[in-house]
Amino acid sequence: MEQHQHEHHHHLPHPEPSEPTHTPFRIVSPMTYLVIGGCLLVLTAATTAISYVELGVFNAVVAIAIACIKASLVVLFFMHIKYSSKLTKLTVASGIFTFLVLITMTMTDYASRAWGRW
């Protein structure tokens, strides 16, 4: 008897949906995977080759840049972020953001310690 009350929800008018409940999933074609896989292999060869070229500080910069490009390709295509909802994109972004907070805020302490004692 006590449970009557929740049935009244159904008499209420249907409200507007808060956000789209169904995001269509895309099937990425094998051709895309093949192209991306090829790019990744080429970039791997490139990063190994470039590491033998003297570029000063830019060796590290180039190596990290290539790694970032490769990682982005994997995230965007293999992991379907390019075709994903805003929420998933935001999730990835927040992960990278927090990662950068950890790295940069810690590194600034180490970097500024060398500036002297006032």
Added chain:
Amino acid sequence: MQHFISPVLWQFLVKWLTHFAIFPPEASSIAPYADALYFFLIFISVIGLGAVAILVTWFSIRYRQSRNPVATQIEGSTILEATWTIIPLILFMITFVWGALLYFRIYSPPPNAMNIYVVGKQWMWKIEHPGGQHEINALHIPINQPIQLTLISQDVFHSFSVPAFRVKREAIPGRYTTVWFEATRPGVYHLFCTQYCGTLHSQMIGWVYAMKPDDYQAWAAGSTSGHSLAQNGERLFASLGCNSCHNSTPNAHGPNLASVYGSHVQLANGQYTTVDDAFLRDTILNPTLHEVAGYAPIMPTYQGQVSEDGLIDLVEYIKRLNSNYRIDQTIDNSAGQPVQTGATPAGTSAPPLAPGAVKP
């Protein structure tokens, strides 16, 4: 009164009351500044807490159900919310600036500060005065004289705290840290280790004896071990063979160390750095990290060979080294020129001691 209660309890109460303290003594030049900020913070806390308490109490009485059976629904109020966002923000910003100023006051020693070395180890404080006075868990200082402490730990993190002075500094393994204070009132004050450091953490305590300058001089004269830190350092410098490279002879492999303290040197990577205690200590232990421009990286590491006390001796020695005269002489002596050995009267060589150091 004591007739009405048990004598034991009475003793207990008396003891309590005589020991009852709710505010630490203000015994340093910094203490009043710290206390001023403390009272300001208490003031804004009381205001804040009072505001909340008054609102909650008043609303609870005025709008209790028996008096106000039907609630009035209110969305919120942007103006009110902005008010109680901005006012705390302003107060917190004032606190931030004030706190930062106090921080730099506490951690920026004045140039004329007298330096004392402190080594923390499980579970004692070893204090080393430049004049060669060694103390365990006690620190004698003159009042009205800025004292800079250079702290280091031999094992784990310790923290050097003198509540009466409102100063505290972590003693870190592997790194010098500094703090300074100027005692204003003679007395005996607590010295605590406040960073948990293992089993006998609570016994790593001692006393700071703030003395009138005359008393301090008397104590210093009576407590010296006979050799100043710099003199110990000089011996260590020779026995470790530092002098074979760091001298002023033409075939010296290493930099000339006379008057090097406080100077700017260019490193192998092109950057400039100031030679301070930390730099000297690091170059002895990790010479490769601080290769000085123009010298081959041939210096061996002394990691594990010199104790923190020995490092302090060496640093103190190099700090006060104004000429290479005695180093070169030691080299000459060890090079085997017996003719001149006795010919150099010790008295004529300029002692590499700064005037502040206490002689044996």
Added chain:
Amino acid sequence: MSTIVSLPDQSTARLPKVSYLNKEYGLKSWLLTGDHKRIAVLYMISITFFFFIGGAMAALIRLQLLTPYGDLLAADTYNKVFTAHGLIMVFFFLVPSVPATIGNFCIPIMVGAKDLAFPKINLLSWYLYVAAGIMMICVLTFGGVDTGWTFTTPLSTHYLNTNVVTAGLAVFVAGFSSIFTGLNFIVTIHRMRAPGMTWFRLPLFVWSHYAASILMVLGTPVLAITLTLVVLERTIGIGVFDPTRGGDPLLFQHLFWFYSHPAVYIMILPGMGVISEVISTFSRKRVFGYTAVAFSSVAIAVFGFFVWAHHMFIMGISNYSALVFSLLTMLVAVPSAIKIFNWAATLYKGSITFETPMLYAFGFLGLFTIGGLTGVFLGSLGMDIHLTETYFIVAHFHFVMVGGMLMAYLSGVHFWWPKITGRMYPEGVSRLAAVITFVGFILTFFPQFVLGYLGMPRRYAAYPPEFQVLNVFSSAGASVLGIGYLLPLLYLTWSLKYGKIAGPNPWQATGLEWQIQSPPLTENFDKTPIVTHEAYDYDWLANKTRNEVTTVG
């Protein structure tokens, strides 16, 4: 018939025939359950167990500090006791307290879902908690650990010969339990909301759990890797934190506090959610400035990641870093201030009653305000130098965590007790317990602020005699506080059998969880609810009640 809607007169209320509690019987049906409500109950039992172990440790600490000479326990035993107190209370009580029990129970219902998104992971998270708990018990049984809950290197890695590795692994495992809880909440809140349940119709309890979950998911793994490094350093000596091998002990501090500062918000945010619900319900008024309170939770979560180094002001971070972290610490205090004033303003023109949850909530307001404001003392650089590592820190932390979070937890437990068990707790004795807790708490921890400014260091097994008077006050208060915590254990257990039947909505609250039977069905709702009203819409509730009277009666 109409009596069922004009509650809180519970005279005619009856326990429903079928509920999540009696759907299935037997131990197996509990240990293999996927039902978030049953898992919440399992959690509640286990954290209560650990709370009282941690509480026993606290009692030993306060007994030891009754006299200045360390008469009761040897120094190393005392160190083990306060370490056990810290580890158990932080990782086995405070972190899971509100989220894993009340959050687990209420969040799916509040958003109108049948369960959390991943019931098996929810159960796994409880098992991880239990595994970690057993490891912790093993640590205590086989000689204890005396690192302090902060595992400070190089003390923990090279200078102690207690069970550091097991303790570290226990916290590691407990961390994953908390990660999975947070992950489950975030997915549930995003993906499982009932039709019409928009973000700004969510109860603030859900918002604060959402914010806390973000911190759990992003912060905890850093603790995991840090403890892994500590364990490796200790077992095979890899040298990353060892200054004699070129490692940096301060790096440990950075990584540890990167989690452990946000962990403070993991602990307090869910409590803030409870307070929003309770204050709104017992003043029968919507929360003042819903949006500001909701966003202040998120702001605390985001800013929470930028302030960790304020634990290291005197530990050797650069002065520039100290400045930046101090400034950011001041900023993170603002959202908490907003919340406090918004809660106070919620009372304005309300229709306030003073049931037990509300008393605990008032306790929270007062104690958390003190705790928060003393946090500003510690965030202020120059003041921190004198106050850090003293009893001032201990008092501040306990005001926030015990005065704040534990009050909020008890408030929540009383508030949702009728929903969880279907029965009321005894109102008179529970009000008494709330008052005793508040008084005992103030007596225990307020003297510690004074002790802190006097300079008494924390974690001292023995201390100079002039600190004794205040320590005796504190220990005396702790005994009062202990009674305050034992009472709920007794009368809540009593109420399981003898409590009055609560009925679906004894408080006449607006949340979805109050619109279903108590205790709820396993699926929570007969049919997925469709939400048309905002949170704390008492007009909607009154309207619904009127309709019900006409329909039912």
Added chain:
Amino acid sequence: MDSHSIAAQTAEPAHLEHEHPAFLRHHFENVAQQREAATFGMWLFLLTEIMFFGGLFCAYLIFRNWYYPAFVAGSHTLHIWAGTLNTTLLIISSFTMAMAVHAAEVRHRGPLLRWMVLTIVLGCGFLCVKAYEWHDEWVNHHVPGLNFSIQEFTHTNPAYPGDKPLAPDMAEKTQIYYSLYFVMTGMHALHMIIGVSLLAILLIRARGGAFTNGHIAPVENFGLYWHFVDIVWIFLFPLLYLISRHQ
């Protein structure tokens, strides 16, 4: 763009509302909600993984700045061919995993099984190369805490005659490099082992017909995990193997 097309499988959510396939768990309204929840949950789990490795990267950056010559010397002892080979293996395995997910999406059981087997083989290949490298480092006394010796770094590395031998204090710091090397590659290999094991379980289930009936969430989410492990290696490779190779 013809490289992708919109899937048809979830185009009729209205019907799915009342359709209850065996794999739809009771607390979800429909298949789409279940799949979205699972994917989102997996991404959140990957966030925790980012932060888990984040702590290690943070430590790496600090010590690389402090002890750069030691990091160079340590890096030069690693086999660049092994690192490059492993990177290649992992990238190809990521490709095969992506193809496996595709096969599940278009409900082709044969290709799904073949791509999964290929991924397992590549993953095992990676682990074998890694094991060979670790063995090599053990033989050369490069394992910190267990059998470490600075001998090799205080003398000229024959493979890099241009490298100056390190001073003893800097040579000691190669231990930090190796600590990070072993923790980072060890944690990565642990993830690989877990991945291969999970994939083997999924393979057995796929043989029984799972994942080609529209219930692709486990394969899809495993794919996300596998790609993430690949990404970690994509960063580990230049950070550990490619430090100043030109010297």
